[in-house]
Structures are given as C-alpha cells and as structure tokens.
Amino acid sequence: MSPTTPGIEDASAKLADGxxxxxxSAPTSGPAEHGRRVAGMFGRIAGWYDFLNHALSLGMDLWxxxxxxxxxxxxxTGRVLDLAAGTxxxxxxxxxxxxxAQVYAMDFSLPMLVKGKPKLxxxxxxxxxxxxxxxxxxxLADASVDAVTIAFGIRNILPRSDAYAEILRVLAPGGRLCxxxxxxxxxxxxxxxxxFYLHRVLPALGKVFSGDAKAYTYLADTIAAFPEPGELAAExxxxxxxxVSWRPMxxxxxxxxxxxxxxx
Numbered sequence: 210m211s212p213t214t215p216g217i218e219d220a221s222a223k224l225a226d227g228x229x230x231x232x233x234s235a236p237t238s239g240p241a242e243h244g245r246r247v248a249g250m251f252g253r254i255a256g257w258y259d260f261l262n263h264a265l266s267l268g269m270d271l272w273x274x275x276x277x278x279x280x281x282x283x284x285x286t287g288r289v290l291d292l293a294a295g296t297x298x299x300x301x302x303x304x305x306x307x308x309x310a311q312v313y314a315m316d317f318s319l320p321m322l323v324k325g326k327p328k329l330x331x332x333x334x335x336x337x338x339x340x341x342x343x344x345x346x347x348x349l350a351d352a353s354v355d356a357v358t359i360a361f362g363i364r365n366i367l368p369r370s371d372a373y374a375e376i377l378r379v380l381a382p383g384g385r386l387c388x389x390x391x392x393x394x395x396x397x398x399x400x401x402x403x404x405f406y407l408h409r410v411l412p413a414l415g416k417v418f419s420g421d422a423k424a425y426t427y428l429a430d431t432i433a434a435f436p437e438p439g440e441l442a443a444e445x446x447x448x449x450x451x452x453v454s455w456r457p458m459x460x461x462x463x464x465x466x467x468x469x470x471x472x473x
Contacts, residue, residue: 240367244343247365248317250424251295255320257419259296264418265411271298273463276456277360277389278302280467283309284355284381290315292344292376293362297325297337299389303358304333313349315342316362345371349379356380360389364431373448383473386450388466390441391432398460407432438464 251258262270278299281289287309291300294314303312314337316322322339329337342348344359344366357376366372376386397404407429415425436444438461442453450468457464 240345240371243367244317244345244365247427250421250427251318252320254415254419254421254424255296255318255324258321258324259298261415261418265414269459273389273458273465274299274302274360275306276458277358277387277465278306280385280387280465281307281310281356281358282385283307284384286353286355286381287311288313288354290347290349290354290357290376290379292316292347292357292359292372293365294339295321295325295360295362297322297328297339299358299360300325300337300339301328301333304329304336310336310355312337313354314339315344315347317341317343345375347375347379351378352381353379354381354384356385356387358387358389361391363388363390364435369444370448373445373450377449377470380470381473382470384470386445386466386468386470388441388468390464390466391435392457392461392464393433393435393437393440395433396437396461398462403460403462438466441466442468 281303289303289310289312291303291312291314294300294316297314300312300314303310319341326339357380363369363372411429412422412425416422438455438457442455445453445466445468451471452469455464455466
C-alpha cells in the first residue's frame with residue numbers, strides 16, 4: 210500500500226490467488242516512453258477529467274459506460290479487471306450492476322485514481338481495489354478474472370498486442386474482454402460536423418477548462434489514427450480472441466466490442 214495514497218495498491222502487490230508473474234523489464238524508449246508521456250498528460254488534467262467527459266459528450270458517456278458494463282458476465286472467479294480505470298466511473302458501475310463482483314481497478318496514472326477514489330463509498334467500496342499498473346504487464350495471476358473492461362483506454366496502450374496478450378493471460382477460459390472506444394475519426398460523421406468538433410472545437414474547449422490543449426489534441430489525433438470498428442474486431446481475432454462482436458453507438462462515434470477467451 211502506498212504510504213502517501215491510502216487505498217491505492219502498488220502494482221507489485223499480489224492481487225489475485227496464485228503467484229503473479231514476474232514483470233518483464235520495461236524498455237526505456239518507444240512504448241514505455243509513450244506510456245510515461247500519456248500518464249503525465251492524464252495526471253495534468255485529472256482535476257477536470259470528469260467534468261469535461263460529461264460536458265463534451267453531453268452526458269452520453271454515462272450511458273455508454275452503463276452499456277459497456279452490461280456486457281460483463283460472471284465466471285468461476287467472481288472478479289473483474291477494470292483496465293485503464295481512470296477516475297473509476299466504470300468500476301463504480303460494475304459494483305452497482307454486479308453485486309457478486311470484486312473489481313481490480315488498474316490505471317497507470319496515480320492522480321486519476323486518486324481523483325476517483327471518493328466514488329467508492331459505502332458497502333461497495335470493500336469490493337474494489339484501485340491499483341497502479343501497466344496494461345502490458347499486469348500484476349495478476351493467470352486465469353484470475355472473469356471479465357476485463359476498458360473504456361477509452363486501449364488507444365493509449367502501445368503496442369496493443371502486448372495488452373491483448375496480457376488480457377488473454379489473466380482472463381479465465383470463456384471470459385470476456387469488453388471495450389468501449391471511439392470509432393475512427395477518419396470517416397465523416399454528420400456530414401463532417403463531428404470531425405470539425407473533434408479536431409477544432411474539442412482542443413479549444415479543453416484548453417479553456419483544463420489549460421491543456423495538447424491533451425485534447427492528443428485525443429483527437431489518437432481517435433483519427435485508431436482502427437475502424439471492423440478493423441479492431443479483426444485485430445482482436447488475430448490476437449486470439451473468439452466470438453468477437455461489436456455494436457456502434459451514436460452514428461458510430463463510439464463502439465462497444467466484446468471478445469471471448471477460448472476454452473469454455
């Protein structure tokens with residue numbers, strides 16, 4: 210337990226039954242450096258993150274997260290991993306919808322987890338464990354969770370193949386990966402109005418409220434570079450998942466993908 214942040218576990222802690230694997234040595238450049246930059250960026254905007262999420266999506270992000278958590282299914286472990294948990298909105302929704310679930314809420318930004326910690330109150334709080342962790346090297350035992358959720362986070366993990374491999378490792382056979390993510394910004398939506406909003410309006414509003422235009426320019430750039438929903442589904446299948454499906458929402462601006470680990 211971090212001595213300066215009560216209630217948030219260090220990633221080196223043993224979080225599930227059985228020995229956790231020894232983490233691979235982190236590289237000093239490339240994906241590792243990208244991860245540090247992204248973690249720092251989210252740390253800078255943590256104080257405004259929830260407000261801007263709700264305001265810039267006109268509250269639709271709450272509905273999208275609700276729909277994501279509806280995809281979670283119980284398995285043999287009674288545990289769910291909320292990866293890229295951020296300020297813990299999805300974690301809170303898992304606890305609300307699934308009274309059986311113990312939730313590991315993992316993110317690589319400490320300020321985001323700290324910002325979300327007050328949301329875990331009452332009897333549900335004891336079923337959640339926020340922890341600092343890298344999605345490419347999870348401090349969990351093999352086959353230790355029934356489901357993995359990740360909302361607006363898979364874009365930030367490079368390479369995604371490393372995250373998929375880790376998710377497959379920690380999922381129990383038959384467990385689900387449930388992804389909520391933006392569709393690609395390459396396709397014109399609403400005759401290009403959404404694309405204008407994404408690339409011009411969003412960074413400007415982000416700068417006004419959070420003082421960090423770069424964070425919201427990064428958001429627009431990563432959405433534009435992200436695979437289309439059909440391409441992401443094919444990517445998940447190549448990674449080893451089965452029964453891959455996806456559901457577009459709000460004219461395809463976002464999509465929910467569900468993929469299953471083989472074996473049950």
